[in-house]
């Protein structure tokens with residue numbers, strides 16, 4: 001990455017840009033297969049979420065509250081629903097509570113599926129929610145459904161397999177039942193990236209680790225330019241599974257560009273009649289750059305990165321690249 005300002009490159013050195021370049025021959029992990037060396041690949045993480053991580057998810061208010069409202073709006077009495085990646089079954093419970101006649105709740109991890117079965121029964125909807133202990137990549141309901149809920153989401157759509165799982169479901173569903181497709185919750189997704197200056201100091205210890213921060217940046221992140229959209233899509237339509245970004249950002253605030261902030265907004269339900277959407281803004285992912293860059297207002301910074309949905313965070317970080325415009 002390098003900058004230019006009014007055509008003056010005097011204080012820029014080529015060294016700065018080259019430090020950020022990923023090895024060009026690094027093999028790209030396949031969309032649904034982790035690298036052979038699992039010790040250095042975090043892409044499996046989102047696919048194995050044991051029961052002791054679900055407390056965090058159950059108490060993440062913007063997430064659970066958003067899904068509760070979206071499911072309450074879109075699931076009508078008598079509807080048939082599928083949930084892919086059901087975890088504790090809480091979203092399936094919301095669907096049953098909204099009046100769904102039947103919900104198939106698909107969870108791959110046996111002990112989580114067993115817990116979901118127990119919780120759903122305890123919450124009085126065990127007769128209408130069937131927990132299926134299967135891989136969502138293979139599951140199809142026995143009959144057409146009205147709504148599909150899927151929350152295998154991670155900021156920037158790395159790690160978890162939301163896009164692969166829904167694409168596979170759509171293809172197999174259409175082959176078996178024909179159209180129309182069910183309505184998806186979430187309905188759409190917006191991805192953006194922003195150059196930032198981040199404080200990586202921890203009690204006097206400098207460690208530029210990837211961070212998950214809220215919209216305020218947890219007091220550590222200063223925005224240097226406006227966010228740039230790099231993907232906007234609806235789950236009911238064809239969507240990209242590979243993101244290749246080459247963006248020129250105009251710096252608005254002088255500082256040290258030492259990280260990129262990845263922003264992910266999930267439109268859980270788009271309510272046309274009410275002219276509003278129910279959204280879940282995920283925590284932002286702040287990815288440190290290998291070599292920080294001094295930038296001034298007016299500089300133009302070229303940002304390049306590329307990754308597949310479901311890739312490891314490491315693959316995204318290593319793909320960040322740039323050079324003079």
Ligand SMILES: C[S@@+](CC[C@H](N)C(=O)[O-])C[C@H]1O[C@@H](n2cnc3c(N)ncnc32)[C@H](O)[C@@H]1O
Nearest residue numbers: 047049057085086087106107108135136137151
């Ligand atoms: C982010 S959690 C969401 C759980 C639940 N839907 C909720 O909102 O609380 C994703 C869940 O999907 C499950 N999962 C991931 N990949 C899966 C797959 N291929 N098939 C079935 N379940 C999967 C995980 O074990 C985890 O329980």
